[in-house]
Amino acid sequence: MKHRIIIFAVLLLAGGCLSAQNNGTAAAKADGDTLAAPTFPRWSVGAGIGLNINVPDVETAYMTNVAYNPSFGLGANLSVAYQPYKWLAVRSGIHFVPKNYTYLHSITVENQEGSVGSNTNCNYLDVPVMADFSIGGKVRWHLFLGGYVGYWLNGNRNGAAFPLGNRNDDGSFAENYVFNSTRDNRFDAGIIFGTGLGIACSRVVDINIDLLNLYGLTDVQKNYMRQLNPHYNTTFVLQAGVTINLQ
Amino acid sequence: MTNNHSFSIKVMVCGLVLVALFASCRKEPIKLENPNTTYCTSYVHQFQTVWEGLDHIYVLWERDTVDWDARYAKYLPVFQEFDARMKTNPVDSAEYHKAWKDVTKGLLDHHLTMFLYNPNGKYRIALQPGSNSYSHARDWQAETAALKQVPGMTEYVDYYDPNNSLVNSIFCLLPGKTQGKYIAYFRLSAFSIGEMADSSFNGKAAMEAPLKAFYGNEYLKGISNGAAARADVESIIIDLRGNPGGSLSDISPAIGSLMQDHFHWGYTRTKMGLGRLDYSGWTQFDILCPENHLKASKPVVVLADINTVSCGEISTYTIKMMPFGKVIGERTYGGTCALVPNTDKTFTLFYSGCFGDQNLAPFLGSGKPTHPDYFEHYVYSGTYDVVNTDYKSFEGVGVQPDIEVLYDANALKSGVDNQLNRALEYLRTGN
Numbered sequence: 001m002k003h004r005i006i007i008f009a010v011l012l013l014a015g016g017c018l019s020a021q022n023n024g025t026a027a028a029k030a031d032g033d034t035l036a037a038p039t040f041p042r043w044s045v046g047a048g049i050g051l052n053i054n055v056p057d058v059e060t061a062y063m064t065n066v067a068y069n070p071s072f073g074l075g076a077n078l079s080v081a082y083q084p085y086k087w088l089a090v091r092s093g094i095h096f097v098p099k100n101y102t103y104l105h106s107i108t109v110e111n112q113e114g115s116v117g118s119n120t121n122c123n124y125l126d127v128p129v130m131a132d133f134s135i136g137g138k139v140r141w142h143l144f145l146g147g148y149v150g151y152w153l154n155g156n157r158n159g160a161a162f163p164l165g166n167r168n169d170d171g172s173f174a175e176n177y178v179f180n181s182t183r184d185n186r187f188d189a190g191i192i193f194g195t196g197l198g199i200a201c202s203r204v205v206d207i208n209i210d211l212l213n214l215y216g217l218t219d220v221q222k223n224y225m226r227q228l229n230p231h232y233n234t235t236f237v238l239q240a241g242v243t244i245n246l247q
Numbered sequence: 248m249t250n251n252h253s254f255s256i257k258v259m260v261c262g263l264v265l266v267a268l269f270a271s272c273r274k275e276p277i278k279l280e281n282p283n284t285t286y287c288t289s290y291v292h293q294f295q296t297v298w299e300g301l302d303h304i305y306v307l308w309e310r311d312t313v314d315w316d317a318r319y320a321k322y323l324p325v326f327q328e329f330d331a332r333m334k335t336n337p338v339d340s341a342e343y344h345k346a347w348k349d350v351t352k353g354l355l356d357h358h359l360t361m362f363l364y365n366p367n368g369k370y371r372i373a374l375q376p377g378s379n380s381y382s383h384a385r386d387w388q389a390e391t392a393a394l395k396q397v398p399g400m401t402e403y404v405d406y407y408d409p410n411n412s413l414v415n416s417i418f419c420l421l422p423g424k425t426q427g428k429y430i431a432y433f434r435l436s437a438f439s440i441g442e443m444a445d446s447s448f449n450g451k452a453a454m455e456a457p458l459k460a461f462y463g464n465e466y467l468k469g470i471s472n473g474a475a476a477r478a479d480v481e482s483i484i485i486d487l488r489g490n491p492g493g494s495l496s497d498i499s500p501a502i503g504s505l506m507q508d509h510f511h512w513g514y515t516r517t518k519m520g521l522g523r524l525d526y527s528g529w530t531q532f533d534i535l536c537p538e539n540h541l542k543a544s545k546p547v548v549v550l551a552d553i554n555t556v557s558c559g560e561i562s563t564y565t566i567k568m569m570p571f572g573k574v575i576g577e578r579t580y581g582g583t584c585a586l587v588p589n590t591d592k593t594f595t596l597f598y599s600g601c602f603g604d605q606n607l608a609p610f611l612g613s614g615k616p617t618h619p620d621y622f623e624h625y626v627y628s629g630t631y632d633v634v635n636t637d638y639k640s641f642e643g644v645g646v647q648p649d650i651e652v653l654y655d656a657n658a659l660k661s662g663v664d665n666q667l668n669r670a671l672e673y674l675r676t677g678n
Contacts, residue, residue, distance in 0.1 A: 057273070059276030059277075060521070061276075061277075061278070061279035061281075061521060062279060062280070062281035062283075063521065063595075063598055064595075065595055066598070087255045088255065088258070103519060103520065105519070105598075107595075107596050109596065116519075116527070117519070118519065118527065118528065131258070131262055133255060133258070133259050133262075143259060145259070145262035145263065145265075145266055146262075147269070157528060158528070159527070159528060160530075161515075161516065161517055161519065161527035161528065161530050162517060162596070162597065163515075163530055163531075163532075164495065164515040164530070164532050164585050164631050164633070165495050165496070165498070165499075165532060165533070165534070165535075165585075171530045172530065173527065173528030173529055173530050174528070175528050175529065180309070180524055182524065183522065183523075183524040191266050191269045191270060193266050215269075215270055217269065217272050217273060219274065221522060224523070224524070225302065225315075225316060225522065225523050226302075226315075226316040226319060227277055227279065227299055227302055227303075228277070228522060229276045229277055229279070229521060229522075230273065230274045230276065232273055
């Protein structure tokens with residue numbers, strides 16, 4: 001079911017872009033190219049910052065009062081693109097992407113409701129390689145399709161567990177994430193797709209607003225135990241940035 | 248331009264198809280049964296349920312050296328064979344016990360105790376994988392007799408527990424280093440002080456007498472008007488030999504009251520997630536000093552041995568780390584995980600440690616299965632992993648004594664408690 005939804009979402013995205021392509025082409029003609037026409041092929045570089053929400057995909061089985069919940073993060077990116085044609089570019093770069101999540105264990109003790117759990121912040125450095133299809137004139141719609149590989153750089157977590165004994169505190173903890181070479185898979189890979197809007201401010205400078213979906217295909221855990229439920233990340237990135245066209 | 252458009256659309260569509268295909272590459276989750284409530288209908292079902300329960304709930308996987316997946320592969324055929332001959336040649340309790348003993352052999356948790364019920368033969372087995380062959384039986388009567396023979400012993404008070412046929416707790420004074428001063432001796436056979444205080448048992452006064460003599464009337468709040476606070480008591484012996492543990496909340500009044508200030512013991516964590524290595528963060532674990540505690544330092548010796556377990560070990564280490572504390576005797580048992588055993592109330596609170604029908608455990612219920620037509624199980628194991636401030640665990644290794652004096656059964660038979668005598672020597676000479 002989940003896969004059908006994804007396929008549907010991808011097709012919807014494409015449909016939106018194809019529709020935008022027709023409108024954009026017409027708009028470009030109507031605009032009459034107020035900026036000097038760019039020449040192709042050309043290179044461009046860019047930088048941006050983004051707001052991420054990571055959605056962990058973990059089955060909790062019989063732990064019915066436990067949930068792995070989405071969590072926000074702030075990311076940044078440096079990008080480089082080679083654009084052989086006006087409608088197509090190949091885009092890559094380095095993305096700093098927090099893929100955070102929350103473990104929430106709801107409990108009821110003596111009719112008092114509460115929770116224990118943790119907020120885990122996982123910082124990744126991802127390298128995407130995307131085809132960037134675009135249409136339009138001064139304002140261009142983009143469709144991004146590709147893949148990424150990455151590395152789990154570091155992390156930290158904080159939260160609360162049941163304290164032991166009669167200490168009058170809340171069992172809170174805050175610590176750097178200590179990687180376990182048996183469990184943690186620091187290699188990250190997946191597919192990336194999304195859409196965006198590019199506004200040409202001049203012949204050299206574009207402003208971009210993109211919405212990307214990093215759909216992880218690697219489990220964040222190594223296959224270290226027989227009965228292991230996978231843990232995947234799906235990260236949505238809303239990013240804004242500036243692109244400098246080098247030619 | 249039209250050709251370009253057509254080409255670009257084809258490329259996009261191909262890309263979309265590729266993306267959609269890749270999106271289906273994620274592994275599907277595994278269906279898992281709840282090991283706390285599953286009613287098993289065969290040997291294999293029971294094996295898989297208990298194996299999976301330990302796989303997810305057992306708290307010491309990060310330190311344990313047992314290859315748990317290999318155990319599954321090796322012993323699944325054994326239980327399949329049990330199922331195959333269920334009607335023709337039923338499994339007897341010895342076979343059943345051996346199979347489970349082999350499955351769990353070498354698991355590190357020294358609290359781990361398993362109760363497994365076979366509805367075919369209608370028998371229950373119990374096993375404790377961490378039990379060690381080097382433990383020895385205590386001779387309470389001989390120890391008590393030896394204590395009574397110490398020259399100058401006075402103010403002796405004990406409580407004899409008729410249910411367990413042992414001297415539960417003892418207080419007395421023994422001659423100290425200085426003329427006219429004393430060493431207060433207190434034996435605590437289990438951390439059940441809170442239970443005692445709440446008890447409506449009609450022999451409660453007798454039960455409380457040694458506690459009141461040592462700590463004072465308000466013994467749940469620490470040391471008040473008991474001998475431990477007296478000016479003529481210059482040092483203290485806490486005898487935790489054979490102490491199997493008990494309630495952690497007793498440590499503050501019983502041991503914390505001997506300290507000058509709170510003691511940062513270390514850290515604890517529980518499981519947090521179904522993966523073997525999914526844990527909570529480390530949370531601080533302190534032994535609190537109650538309001539009524541010793542205001543001036545007095546040398547304290549704890550007598551410990553291989554039968555000192557759990558809270559007994561936490562207490563032994565606490566005294567070992569005190570400025571004027573010493574541990575004399577043997578290394579302790581090595582069962583320092585803390586646990587919460589009542590799975591009917593606490594399983595969903597922790598998903599860490601114990602699981603199954605607690606009624607199977609005689610110390611928690613009737614010792615009989617709640618559903619006798621099924622292959623029931625109860626697994627009693629640590630809820631908390633416990634380490635000291637250096638993140639060192641004592642599980643399986645115990646707390647080492649500062650002065651080692653091994654148990655000498657022959658000496659004890661002749662009325663000499665060599666461990667007690669060494670403690671007296673240390674407190675009287677400083678060496």
